[in-house]
Amino acid sequence: MADNKELDLAWDFVTQTNRTLFLTGKAGTGKTTFLHKLKQKSNKRMVIVAPTGVAAINAKGVTIHSFFQLPFGPILPDADVANNSAFNRKFSKTKINIIKSLDLLVIDEISMVRADLLDGIDKTLRRFKNKQLVFGGVQLLMIGDLQQLSPVVKDNDWRLLQPYYKNAFFFSSRAFQECYPITVELKHIYRQENPLFITILNEIRNNNLTASSAAELNKRYDPDFNPKTEEGYISLTTHNSKANTINQSKLKALKSKSYNYEAVITGNFPEHSYPNDIDLELKVGAQVMFIKNDSTTDKRFFNGKIGRVVDLSKSKVTVRCPGDTEDIITGVETWENIKYNLDAKTKAIAEEKIGSFSQIPLRLAWSITIHKSQGLTFERAIIDAEDAFAHGQTYVALSRCKSLEGLVLKSKIESKQIISDHNVISFNKRAEENAPDSDQLLQSKGQYQLDLIAEIFEFYSVLHPINRLLDIYYKNRNRIEGVVEPLLLKLKEDATHLIKVSTSFKTQLKTLQTEGETPENNKAIQERFTKAIEYFKVQIEDLLVVPLKSFAFTTDNKSVEQDLNKTLDVLEEFLTVKTFYFKEIKTTFTTKHFLDLRVKAVFLLNKGAKKERKSVIDGTVHVDLFEDLRILRNQIAERNSLVHFQVFSQKSLYAMCESLPTSLEELKAIEGMGKTRVEKYGTAIISVIRSYCEDNDIETTDANNLLENDSKKRKKGDTKLISLDLFKSGKSIDQIALERELNVNTVFGHLADFISTGEVAVTDLMSKAHYKELLALIPAKTFDNLSDLKHQLDDKFSYGELRLVLNQLESD
Structure with a gap:
């Protein structure tokens, strides 16, 4: 395929730009070969999908419906995605990561894809990648020939879809209209060499068969033609029933012994994707066709090669093909059903075999349907297109033949058999008039690189969270509770500043762009890029990352807490990615380096565990008391099957920490602490507060009624001695x-006070393992307070244990 300017142009557009491309061309122009080359040599992370199971197996990809988990019925474009079950199906984490890191999506046999299905793909990609960009920012390569098989649309489905689409073809979809696609048509035909035959096929393809071409074609009309067995003619018909009838009658007429070969199916291989019986x-004596390329290095046969069975055994079949000097002995071949996965080490998108179909790669081939012949090449064929009923069917049948001489017509080709869709003709005409050239390629390469640079310095997305x-x-x-508003308003102000600077920077880059030169090769752009990296690296850290670390809040409302944390996750993920880019990009910009970083960023986010956010406001003076009261509240709630705020609210908790009530009367004065709550929980609350005050030498109210039914005034220190006596009793x-x-933490604190006197040992209150572990861990941590x-530590360590080891470290 050397010196093919259309193939080279298509290759450069796919590999060096982000333009959506429709690669088309007549039968035999090399579309399938292009796909195989792309799969082997492209550096972009890609996935291949196709509309049917058989097409997906042949393309070595997966079906559209299975990968995107889309329904088989109509997908209405105005449906609310957020509330539509079709778009809310649960995706595996692996598939989400594949989509998030995807550069290129290849859709083979695009002519069979309905408009609403392509819009469904767009919605799914936006859901997981970038909501603002068509196809989520993923580049699309669509391969197919609109003059061949068209999408299947039932009448009931079309009645639902017709208000939204001009026609059922993919190019009518909203997403296709929005993505400014280009079309490259492959012109050089590798299958046919006869200029006269090529002209006839082109006229049929474009629905303008001339009288002279029709006359030339119909010279091949021979309704009574009966080929010799060794000539290897195959009959192409419009319907399955016709092909099956011909094959079975011919097979039955043979007097030789029958051999039956049973397919071996393993794993997941759906019936609708079976490549053979x-x-x-x-x-x-049976005429057969190979339906798979030879998997050995000998390449003895290819998909579509015709021959005749000359010998059979239990596991082997010997086939003699016209023109070959040697017979072909074939055994079982295997087709694989795959799914896309991620390589555990490299994170590359990898094909994982999930099922297989093993069978002799032969099919009876006295006859085959035109539909099943798509993509095949025949030396000799008998065409019966009298009952052609679908767009492009006659063209597909005739174009399977390599030459006019190898073609026989069972019925004359009349205009009624040449069924073409005016929508396709119009689309192809517009595409031909707007065919891209090398200038447009250079411009697209430059814009692609500018778009990638703009992505690095995009800060507008930070405003949403x-x-x-x-x-x-x-x-x-x-x-x-917490100082929320001032911090967020300052973050918004600083983010807006960064947006203005980055917008100005991106505008400057466009002015520095010179004709005939890409940003990668533009010295002035690279110098500005390097300076911008240095500037934004500092700015994002100082203005956004560091201030956000001080953000803290508490709330009793679980729904509000969940919304806040979820949004904070989005904000922190954005800043993590930006920080990663500015750290890893040292100097100049290259497309390959940034694409690699973009993939790494996806998996960088997956590595980090969800951040455990502070539950205590930094401004709270009595942090340890806050934690003690919070734990007490949770324990009471659990013991009485309550929700924690039913014991006392977050606002009441803060008020207690501020006013330090040490009597039941003072506790009643706290907002939200009514008579009933004080009667139920007051004793425990006051005990915690008094214990805290004693531990920290805080003066307390000299109240005679710590407990309303007490007649004795307790002396300071008595409460700890009581705990010690009980502990000593076992x-x-x-x-x-x-x-x-x-x-529990209060009692723990009581006993901890007697470690210094030797009445209690450290390991009486905690395990030796925890003690040794914390002695090693705590000195290595930087922290503002106990909370x-x-x-920062494992949940297995209690607050009491932390206090104990902290005291021990301070005394040492």
């Missing part, structure tokens, strides 16, 4: 807490 019956956080806060300000910390209606430290 499950039970294949053959006889010596910031605005969303503000919106959640404004709607729920009475439920959220009771566990949990038992003491339950008996005294205290928080911050807790979030």
